[in-house]
Amino acid sequence: MNAYKKEAFTGWLFIMPAIIGFGLLTVIPILFSLVISFTDWNFMEGLKGIRFTGFHNYTEMWSDPWFTDSLKNNLIFAVTTVPCIMIFSLLTAVGLNHGAFFKTPLRMIIFMPYVSSIVAVSLVWALLYSPSQGPINQALRGFGIENPPGWLSDPKWALAAIIIMSVWAAIGYNMVIYLAGLQSIPKDLYEAASIDGAGKVKQFFSVTIPLLSPTTFFVLITCIIHSFQVFAAIFMMTQGGPGTSTSVVTFYIYQTGFSFYKMGYASAMAWILTLIIFMITIIQWIGQKRWVNY
Numbered sequence: 500m501n502a503y504k505k506e507a508f509t510g511w512l513f514i515m516p517a518i519i520g521f522g523l524l525t526v527i528p529i530l531f532s533l534v535i536s537f538t539d540w541n542f543m544e545g546l547k548g549i550r551f552t553g554f555h556n557y558t559e560m561w562s563d564p565w566f567t568d569s570l571k572n573n574l575i576f577a578v579t580t581v582p583c584i585m586i587f588s589l590l591t592a593v594g595l596n597h598g599a600f601f602k603t604p605l606r607m608i609i610f611m612p613y614v615s616s617i618v619a620v621s622l623v624w625a626l627l628y629s630p631s632q633g634p635i636n637q638a639l640r641g642f643g644i645e646n647p648p649g650w651l652s653d654p655k656w657a658l659a660a661i662i663i664m665s666v667w668a669a670i671g672y673n674m675v676i677y678l679a680g681l682q683s684i685p686k687d688l689y690e691a692a693s694i695d696g697a698g699k700v701k702q703f704f705s706v707t708i709p710l711l712s713p714t715t716f717f718v719l720i721t722c723i724i725h726s727f728q729v730f731a732a733i734f735m736m737t738q739g740g741p742g743t744s745t746s747v748v749t750f751y752i753y754q755t756g757f758s759f760y761k762m763g764y765a766s767a768m769a770w771i772l773t774l775i776i777f778m779i780t781i782i783q784w785i786g787q788k789r790w791v792n793y
Contacts, residue, residue: 536766543760556767566768568743569751572658576665576747577726583666584673584722585715591670592677593707606678610671617668621735624664625651628736651737654744661732661745669725673718680714681707712791720783727776748772 536556540549560566591609595602612620627635628650639647648656684707692702708715730749733739739746739754748768756765 532766532769535763536770538763539761540763541760542756542762549763552763556764557771560764560768560771565743565746565751566748569739569746569748572743572745573727573729573747575658576662576729577723579662580665580669580726581719581722583662584669585718587666588670588673588718589677589711589715591674592681593703595674596678596681606675609674612668613671615668617731618735620668621664621732624660625736628660652741654741657737657741657745661729661736664736665729665732669722673722676718677711677714680711684710709792713793716783716787716791720780723779723783724776727772 535549537551537553538549539552539555542548595605627633630636630647630649630652633650635650636647648660650660651657688706688710689702692706697705728749729747730753733745733747733750734753737745739750749772752765752768752772755761755768
């Protein structure tokens with residue numbers, strides 16, 4: 500065995516544990532979930548309880564009001580959180596990139612919610628949203644609002660409350676991404692635009708926005724994917740309630756599989772969710788050729 504083959508063999512030995520782990524813990528479960536999505540399987544009965552039902556799970560879910568409500572909530576969540584996260588993250592990054600005092604401490608403070616445990620963050624916000632003793636409603640009463648929202652206990656406001664918390668928690672990470680993009684823009688372009696008479700606002704829309712388009716595309720894709728994967732905040736704060744007002748597809752998949760023991764039905768919904776995310780990503784990937792400038 501020559502030196503090249505020995506080096507290659509040594510490399511394969513080093514990465515083999517990762518490959519085996521990826522195959523056993525990721526690839527095989529994914530393929531198994533695809534198989535059982537065509538079955539009616541209560542996993543408490545073991546493998547002997549698997550009964551193939553064809554495409555029944557895939558057709559049944561569209562007449563399931565809990566699934567359709569969860570999908571609708573997911574779409575509302577995505578349509579509202581993604582633009583808000585992108586806009587506030589960009590404005591925060593621009594503000595910190597242009598002469599803000601205490602840049603490093605401010606970045607750390609804004610980034611802190613993202614690296615904090617989502618469980619702890621959800622519990623803190625649940626306390627803030629308390630209808631009677633929560634600081635938010637206390638502040639609203641101080642401003643003269645006699646009957647502030649019930650937030651998490653009100654079907655009309657529960658999803659909005661989680662959206663507000665989710666936007667707040669995600670700004671820090673995307674702000675860092677935008678900061679990296681801003682710092683890669685050559686200063687000469689701003690100087691040239693200033694010489695041509697462009698003010699700060701004109702420079703922002705004519706220089707910053709176009710040159711940040713690759714960063715914006717990355718933030719857009721990741722935010723959309725994360726918006727369809729929201730789970731922990733729902734689980735900790737509302738359990739999908741009141742009613743189905745805050746139920747999303749991931750939470751309903753969890754309930755179907757581990758509370759109702761319908762693992763086949765849960766797997767079918769998981770694959771539909773995967774397909775939805777994949778289609779949205781492909782559409783964005785094709786559309787980015789028209790507005791992303793590399």
